[in-house]
Amino acid sequence: MDHLLTARSLFGTTMAFHIIFATLGVGIPLMVLFAELLYQKTKDRDYAIMANRWTKGFAILLGIAIPSGTIAGVQLSLLWPGFMEVIGKVMSLPFQIEIYAFFVEALFMSIYVYAADRIAPWMRILSVTLVAIGAMASAILITNVHAFEGTPAGFRIENGEIVDVDPWAAFFNPSFVVTATHVVLSAFMTGAFVIASIAAYKMLRTHNHKRLYSFHRKALMLGLTVGGIFSLLTAMNGHESAQLLHEYQPEKLAAAEGLFETQSHAPLAIGGYTDRETQSVKWAIEIPWLLSFLAGNSFDTVVVGLNDFPEEWWPPLFVHTLFNAMVGIGMLLLLLSIIGFVWNKVLKRKEFPRWFMWPVISAGPLAMLGIEFGWIFACTGRQPWVIYRMMKTEEAVTQSTNLGTLFILFTIVYIFLFIAVVLVFKHYFGRHPVENELDKHQNHSLLV
Numbered sequence: 001m002d003h004l005l006t007a008r009s010l011f012g013t014t015m016a017f018h019i020i021f022a023t024l025g026v027g028i029p030l031m032v033l034f035a036e037l038l039y040q041k042t043k044d045r046d047y048a049i050m051a052n053r054w055t056k057g058f059a060i061l062l063g064i065a066i067p068s069g070t071i072a073g074v075q076l077s078l079l080w081p082g083f084m085e086v087i088g089k090v091m092s093l094p095f096q097i098e099i100y101a102f103f104v105e106a107l108f109m110s111i112y113v114y115a116a117d118r119i120a121p122w123m124r125i126l127s128v129t130l131v132a133i134g135a136m137a138s139a140i141l142i143t144n145v146h147a148f149e150g151t152p153a154g155f156r157i158e159n160g161e162i163v164d165v166d167p168w169a170a171f172f173n174p175s176f177v178v179t180a181t182h183v184v185l186s187a188f189m190t191g192a193f194v195i196a197s198i199a200a201y202k203m204l205r206t207h208n209h210k211r212l213y214s215f216h217r218k219a220l221m222l223g224l225t226v227g228g229i230f231s232l233l234t235a236m237n238g239h240e241s242a243q244l245l246h247e248y249q250p251e252k253l254a255a256a257e258g259l260f261e262t263q264s265h266a267p268l269a270i271g272g273y274t275d276r277e278t279q280s281v282k283w284a285i286e287i288p289w290l291l292s293f294l295a296g297n298s299f300d301t302v303v304v305g306l307n308d309f310p311e312e313w314w315p316p317l318f319v320h321t322l323f324n325a326m327v328g329i330g331m332l333l334l335l336l337s338i339i340g341f342v343w344n345k346v347l348k349r350k351e352f353p354r355w356f357m358w359p360v361i362s363a364g365p366l367a368m369l370g371i372e373f374g375w376i377f378a379c380t381g382r383q384p385w386v387i388y389r390m391m392k393t394e395e396a397v398t399q400s401t402n403l404g405t406l407f408i409l410f411t412i413v414y415i416f417l418f419i420a421v422v423l424v425f426k427h428y429f430g431r432h433p434v435e436n437e438l439d440k441h442q443n444h445s446l447l448v
């Protein structure tokens with residue numbers, strides 16, 4: 001690989017690893033909050049057990065999210081000094097405020113974990129609410145740097161110098177709200193479907209144990225309900241994202257849909273792959289006029305094609321496949337939620353069929369894949385720019401050598417950390433199975 005590609009691959013691998021734990025670090029606290037609220041409302045001890053166990057899982061994930069996030073921060077400075085020079089002068093606010101968001105999250109996480117049984121119910125709810133808010137704020141603040149890359153604001157570069165700096169204009173750049181909303185909604189959706197996946201797997205294993213099956217069924221319905229709501233909201237936010245691309249990054253939208261010629265009544269291409277030679281999307285299903293409508297709420301909206309831009313500005317054309325995979329996974333997850341709701345609430349069936357459970361088991365991993373595809377699409381679709389129309393990625397990269405060696409070493413570290421977190425999960429929850437907590441609660445109820 002050449003120097004630039006090696007640097008991008010090293011940082012991309014770091015982020016691909018970190019984003020797993022960062023996403024769950026936002027999504028899982030919300031599920032804990034919902035379980036805690038349901039417990040306080042219904043006094044059903046099962047929800048308190050869920051909240052407790054999910055909090056333990058969140059703590060394990062946090063143990064990996066923190067060092068991997070630290071590595072990502074260090075690599076930003078080491079690999080992209082040109083970019084960080086701009087960030088240091090213009091866009092340092094999110095990094096500064098994020099420290100306080102993490103402080104809030106860590107403080108109230110400690111209160112909830114170590115003092116949950118000794119504080120009032122309202123304080124339990126307040127504590128886990130602030131944990132969720134802190135996690136969400138951290139994600140928003142860091143993601144805002146990415147939003148700034150796509151829609152830079154608050155400064156100019158004149159004769160190689162950064163001038164007219166306005167940090168708040170940079171902070172509240174044009175894509176801040178849409179991008180932050182999309183990140184939070186998709187993280188909430190992913191956390192819910194990961195919970196649903198685990199519950200579905202446990203239901204298959206405990207099918208003949210009514211008490212365990214009932215416990216995991218409650219977790220499944222909570223996961224599907226929350227996941228379904230946020231998958232729908234994520235899809236709605238995706239419409240706003242398309243309009244944002246149409247206005248601020250038109251070549252990225254054109255690449256996402258494989259559109260080469262500028263046109264009104266532009267079709268939406270679903271599936272297939274983009275063929276540069278024929279300038280078409282092979283094997284795609286085209287829905288007439290829909291892309292124009294998504295871009296501007298009107299079928300006669302003119303969507304700019306790739307041929308209106310210099311070819312060196314074109315993003316890699318495979319982003320069409322990434323975009324379709326992300327959207328396809330989101331639609332599948334929404335469908336699973338609808339089926340689960342109809343089966344349980346409308347048809348009033350107590351047990352779910354196996355043909356439904358296996359897709360639900362895959363929902364959590366698929367949601368994580370959707371996050372990965374979406375992140376790669378967002379960053380790769382901005383290429384060749386690190387700061388859109390202002391600084392190219394090749395201008396920001398470090399001149400240090402031996403990045404290939406670092407790439408191999410860090411990849412080994414990430415593999416080791418991933419194996420370690422799996423073993424910790426297996427060891428802890430293997431030694432503390434949920435049936436022990438259910439039996440403990442049942443024995444306590446009998447004594448009372």
